[in-house]
Amino acid sequence: LRLADVAESFGKGRELDFRPRGAREVRKAGHAFIEMKRRIERAMEQRTTMLNGVSHDLRTIITRFRLSLALLEQTPEIDDLRRDVDEMSRMLEAYLAFARGDSGEPASAIDLRALLEDVRTDVExxxxxxxxxxxxxxxxxxxxPDAFRRCLFNLASNAARYGDTIAIAARKEARWLAVSIDDDGPGIPPELREEVFKPFVRLDDARQDAGGSGLGLA
Ligand SMILES: Nc1ncnc2c1ncn2[C@@H]1O[C@H](COP(=O)(O)OP(=O)(O)OP(=O)(O)O)[C@@H](O)[C@H]1O
Ligand SMILES: [Mg+2]
Incomplete structure (x- = not known):
């Protein structure tokens, strides 16, 4: 039971102290779990290091681009280039945030009311x-905190993009928290509700100006 608790906590980003004990089989499972946890942590660490390297290098180049463009004469062509560089920078940040995921972020207690008010401000x-x-x-x-905030802000910005009036409701029960962000827009057809959670899936490719990378729900 103790092993199950520790495994569940690890999955939720909470660290519990754990030393395998009990029957032989249980102890073996305990040691296997510790080994697995170590491997997962190592893989996450490598990913973070790589992402930091990539983002640093690409951001440096984009900044150099921006500076060079700023020194050039203002022509419609240069303005187009400038917009492209801005778009590239926005996309890079979105991809990085997605790839970074919630890796390594520890869970902590937050004030849900304050966060919901921030979401309201953002929608408005x-x-x-x-x-x-x-x-x-x-x-x-x-x-x-950061991952949860990102999740709610995406739902809020989707709602603000597709609807006009939005209702935000949260209900905290003993074992779970339910948050709903309900808009009066066209909604997502039931048969596509699995699909939209995949990375890069956007339902409205035709309406390009709607913006977005299709990563928020993923
Ligand atoms: N509230 C909504 N009403 C209607 N369609 C929605 C709504 N929320 C999401 N969708 C559809 O689901 C798609 C995926 O949403 P998701 O948040 O993953 O991506 P995005 O908003 O397009 O881009 P990103 O969040 O990366 O900026 C959207 O492109 C849109 O087609
Ligand atoms: Mg979105």
């Missing part, structure tokens, strides 16, 4: 109207 900044923000139950929740 994007031109959406928030009809209500409701919170039932405990306002303190334990989550990976």
């Amino acid at each position: 900044r994007l031109g959406g109207h928030v009809s209500e923000v409701t919170l039932e139950g405990q306002a303190t929740v334990t989550v990976r």
Whole structure:
């Protein structure tokens, strides 16, 4: 039971102290778990190192591009180039944030009410109207703060992009937290609701100006 608890906590980003004990088989499983945990942590560390290297190198080049463009004369062609460089930079940041995922971010207690108010501000900044923000139950929740914030902000920005009026509601029960961000836009057809969670899937390629990389829900 102790091993199961530790495995579940590790999956949720919480560190628990663990020393295998009990029957032989259980102890063996315990040691195998510790070994597996070490390998996963090593793989995550390597990924972080690589991402940091890539993002540093590409950002440096993009900055150099920007500086060079700023020194050139203002012509429509140069403006196009400038827009492309901005777009490239935005895409790079989106890919990096996705690849980084929530790797290594420890869970901690946050004030859900404050976060929901931030989401409201964000929706309104994007031109959406928030009809209500409701919170039932405990306002303190334990989550990976940055990853959770990113998740809610994506839902909020999607809602503001496709709908006009948005209702934000959260309900904290003993074992789970439910958050709904409900907009009055066209919605996602039921048969595509699995599909939209895949990376780079966007339903409206035709309406290019809608923006976005298709990574938010993934
Ligand atoms: N509230 C919504 N109403 C209608 N369609 C939606 C809504 N939210 C998401 N979608 C559809 O699902 C697709 C995937 O959403 P997702 O957030 O993953 O990507 P994105 O918003 O296009 O880009 P990104 O979030 O990376 O900037 C969207 O492109 C859109 O077609
Ligand atoms: Mg999105």
